[in-house]
Ligand code: SF4
């Protein structure tokens with residue numbers, strides 16, 4: 200298969216991933232949903248389950264309104280809505296990692312109102328990167344492993360877990376390679392394609408995803424393409440449910456050269472240590488990886504990291520893409536914008552998404568205005 | 577609606593008889609507290625801003641003045657001043673969808689606005705996320721704004737029973753908190769002092785629990801709207817002798833009212849349970865409405881958050897740690913449902929009113945399920961009203977009042993008994 204065909208397929212899945220669920224089932228996989236990048240997917244993987252990531256959907260809410268108020272983020276609302284509508288029947292269950300207040304309550308609401316056989320809960324500390332919270336985190340990872348074991352009715356051996364860690368670490372290395380390629384040769388692979396190649400991994404077994412990433416990276420590394428003049432931007436936020444934002448930017452002559460997204464760079468940051476006890480390795484990775492705004496990280500300041508990232512990829516503007524009502528992200532915005540502007544002179548734009556009322560037209564207008572300001576036209 | 581001027585002599589007398597007299601003592605106590613705290617600004621006394629669910633006892637034991645932005649937020653809300661403060665924060669880029677306590681507080685920090693001219697500048701911050709995760713984002717911002725250290729007492733969510741590693745994490749943080757205070761204040765930890773403060777705090781909280789329990793009596797000697805006001809000292813100053821004295825006085829008054837059969841309403845036909853933080857800017861109007869409807873809000877899920885149980889005085893640090901971890905907002909829906917059910921039974925209520933509070937996700941998300949569960953368990957109806965605790969721009973008075981009226985008027989017909 201040609202590289203472009205592969206990338207196109209990835210894009211297609213990103214646009215409409217939910218049909219993959221039944222396909223996975225037919226292939227004999229046992230999909231389990233997760234929402235948050237702090238999920239220790241390796242444990243599910245080692246138990247013979249296939250983690251898939253629910254990322255919301257642009258849809259009209261029909262069922263979730265009986266359980267969640269309208270002032271709750273659209274990811275929680277649309278994911279729950281799909282579950283209640285019976286559209287996620289192929290799932291064995293879901294894993295809730297408690298990052299924000301919404302997820303913490305959604306877990307109970309989901310458990311009480313959907314009938315999936317498996318329900319996993321992982322409670323996280325908010326103090327990441329500090330000695331004091333690590334033992335708690337290790338115990339929680341252990342407890343989670345027990346929940347999964349109870350569900351699959353067999354032990355997950357340390358050996359199996361180590362193997363899964365290796366598979367996921369390989370995935371992280373490959374994703375990093377692809378991202379590096381996109382930063383260094385944006386004319387060879389643009390942000391839309393690179394992100395699609397990453398996001399598609401949420402909808403297939405990890406080994407299969409590794410194959411795809413490996414082939415795409417190998418093919419592209421040798422390509423010499425003509426340079427194109429696109430305005431380099433960085434996108435920061437949580438999840439991009441659809442490729443629309445990336446597509447629009449390309450149409451408008453800009454490109455996302457790096458990101459600080461939960462379905463992007465933040466997903467594959469940091470490796471799990473293959474030389475220590477697997478539970479320790481998984482806990483430690485969550486604890487030291489790039490921080491999500493729903494956590495308090497002492498090792499690194501979020502603004503510092505963003506500034507550094509912007510400089511490294513040469514972005515001339517930052518687009519913050521957030522879910523409405525998402526407190527953790529919304530709180531950081533004024534501070535991040537201020538530092539970007541004051542220290543780097545880099546302007547930024549804040550876009551909020553409510554998937555139920557997603558308007559491409561509006562998005563386009565705002566992006567266009569932003570790009571024009573940077574270009575000084 | 578009649579005003580005081582229209583009241584006849586007998587009605588006036590009756591109103592005076594039913595008025596809670598301890599309100600005056602409380603206002604004095606709180607005024608003194610705020611004056612002292614404000615006077616300490618710029619001196620060498622330490623001032624710590626702390627979240628309402630945070631462990632304050634160590635601060636008192638170290639002679640630090642605790643200041644509560646949430647209490648101040650309630651005050652700004654009741655004084656109808658929080659919206660303008662929120663707007664200050666919004667103009668600085670904070671989304672209108674963030675908690676209005678946080679927005680108002682950030683606005684007040686910038687402009688020193690509000691009924692008391694803002695809070696005194698903190699020398700450090702203490703944040704405990706047992707009530708929500710909003711607070712640590714909010715306090716991170718405060719820490720950047722004032723350039724002062726922030727101590728986070730992290731209480732991860734409790735599902736089912738409190739596990740050993742959870743308890744252990746809390747205890748180790750209590751110890752860390754103490755060392756943090758030693759470092760900041762330059763004083764040594766005085767165990768005897770701490771035990772004394774903890775004992776007073778617990779005693780005050782048990783007095784508070786007894787005050788609230790007085791409302792099991794019919795007619796109820798107070799409404800939870802009174803409790804929302806009268807809880808200020810237990811939130812802000814528990815651990816001090818004045819607070820113990822105050823609640824002793826209040827308890828005595830409540831017991832006398834019961835003995836003399838003095839209810840807070842002229843007539844109590846319905847007894848209701850309230851869920852969530854008060855709608856601060858609307859207390860007066862809602863109070864009037866409920867009085868008119870002869871409905872007494874006899875209990876709520878909010879004020880009881882400051883009634884601590886199960887303390888081991890031998891090991892105060894550890895038991896404090898556990899108590900602070902298992903507060904009402906930090907447990908799963910089933911455990912919350914048990915609590916509401918037990919309140920409903922103890923206080924013999926006819927129904928429940930839930931304030932769906934746009935600002936507060938941990939309190940409000942899940943309410944729809946809790947409402948159903950409540951009715952399933954007790955056979956009593958619930959009403960959910962939409963508002964925001966201090967941002968009145970989200971409030972539609974006529975709609976809410978109509979819904980409350982309809983709900984109360986239907987109560988007799990609907991109660992199916994347990
Ligand atoms: S988008 Fe924000 S509020 Fe929604 S689940 Fe994610 S972190 Fe929580």
Ligand code: SF4
Pocket residue numbers: 646675676677678707708709710711853935936937938939
């Ligand atoms: S979200 Fe709720 S608990 Fe948190 S600060 Fe706001 S009102 Fe308080």
